Amino acid sequence: MRVAVLCGGVGAARFLAGLLQVIEPTDVTAIVNTGDDVILHGLHISPDLDTVTYTLAGATDAERGWGLAGETWQAMEGLRRYGGVDWFNLGDRDLATHLYRTHRLSEGAGLAEVTAEIANAWGLGLQVLPVTDDPLRTMVTVVDEGEIGFQEYFVRRQHSVEVTDVRFAGADAARPGPGVLAALSVADVVVIAPSNPLVSIGPILAVPGIRHAVEEARERTVAVSPIVGGAAIKGPADRMLRELGHEASVTGVARLYAPLAATLVIDQVDADQADAVEAIGIRSVVTPTIMSESGVAAALARTVLSEGAR
């Protein structure tokens, strides 16, 4: 059974980790958001690609919740001595990834090619595909500062400021990355991972051709709600949904995903909204979705596969 997963960062990475307990990695393609990529200090940084890669490699720092285990911070400390831009933490080990990526891109390699090299170096067996090799930048308009880059919103402002608009710069001219449309087309099940619908899944769908391909695959597409009990497990998805005129609930998610997915997986705590979800025109499946508990990710993956392949 071949599976393609539309992915943001942490939530998607955890789902993929569960999925890889259930099926062979060679049957899995992760299609990953690059809208939150940023060029900083001259380096090309791809946070969602790296979160997926590091997580599946078992290399992340469990306690901190992001970045690599055994990380050190000598470069950042030096940068602070200079009064440099230090709001985006770059660990010394993590820097290797950005140095390598930047160098390979400067040699003319595409982001997909470099991403595959990085994934191989970490021994990953699945395909990790950036949604596009072309520039795609999620721009966030915040109430007190105007339009800023996604990482400036997410990291520098710690997503604690009201958002009035989101835009995907470069999307119109971006082409789906090598393998992306093929993966959606051959997948027996397409999964929309429990990531922020607006700024993780949104940029993926904004690349011309991808939304259409997912709509075509609607009957075999299963979305997992990133909203549980009216809140995001992690990050600002709940606030952002409200601020941009959506409902921060599984029914709000259902409205966004109804054209794309035949099935929406919602958590047990939202079981009372199952009927409301179905009324929107998307089948609801109720199951535990909070993947911080052991065994949940694999069970969730099993449910998603069986529901998508009905």
Add this chain to the structure above:
Amino acid sequence: MRVAVLCGGVGAARFLAGLLQVIEPTDVTAIVNTGDDVILHGLHISPDLDTVTYTLAGATDAERGWGLAGETWQAMEGLRRYGGVDWFNLGDRDLATHLYRTHRLSEGAGLAEVTAEIANAWGLGLQVLPVTDDPLRTMVTVVDEGEIGFQEYFVRRQHSVEVTDVRFAGADAARPGPGVLAALSVADVVVIAPSNPLVSIGPILAVPGIRHAVEEARERTVAVSPIVGGAAIKGPADRMLRELGHEASVTGVARLYAPLAATLVIDQVDADQADAVEAIGIRSVVTPTIMSESGVAAALARTVLSEGAR
């Protein structure tokens, strides 16, 4: 007494350290070679500027002879995991300098401005000036590979390959950096530090206007021979002089510097060549010049100042 020093890397840095024991830092301007700058992994690396800065800050690793004390190598280890370009060692602490420089340049700051910021952050009191803010790249033709960048020759090939040509790409269009010509003009003494005449001092002189300014200052210019007893104290200056048709001796150095400096300081071991040097038309001064021994750098600086200000 104001002093301007034309500088390469280690030899110049050691001379400057001695000079700063003798006069006030505010009276010293270091004009530093940027021909061996390199863009690697997207980062702008300025090895000679950093060697001067780190050395004068007392921050270098004495045992290793280059780079910062307390350095770690996590980024390099990561880069090797990826099979990345790893012939140019970048320590984690050192990376901060390149990240900062690259970021500031990307913001539109000039190299002189960024260099001053870095020198200030290390608490240096002298002026450290890149010879130019414009691109200047020393290109070395080696016998088995054709033309390669200076760092590829110096670090990747460990300068163990025959050189058939040296060229300073960008020199024709380069302008002297802010403050450089003024420093040469107001200096009571101009010093050509004991650096490689061909690839450390050469690129400085190749920037239009600078050779002329040094020629104008010839009577107050003192060169210190980097060749002692027919060999370079460090690096490939001796081999390179021979390979490019010069003599690897103080008389060979005298021929190169006679149009630029009224005085050449040579080491005691070369005392027997003092007459031969003077026959070339440059006054010779014999004194200890090997600065690895304590006290020699300051004494050498004192000699240079008194000879230049006669």
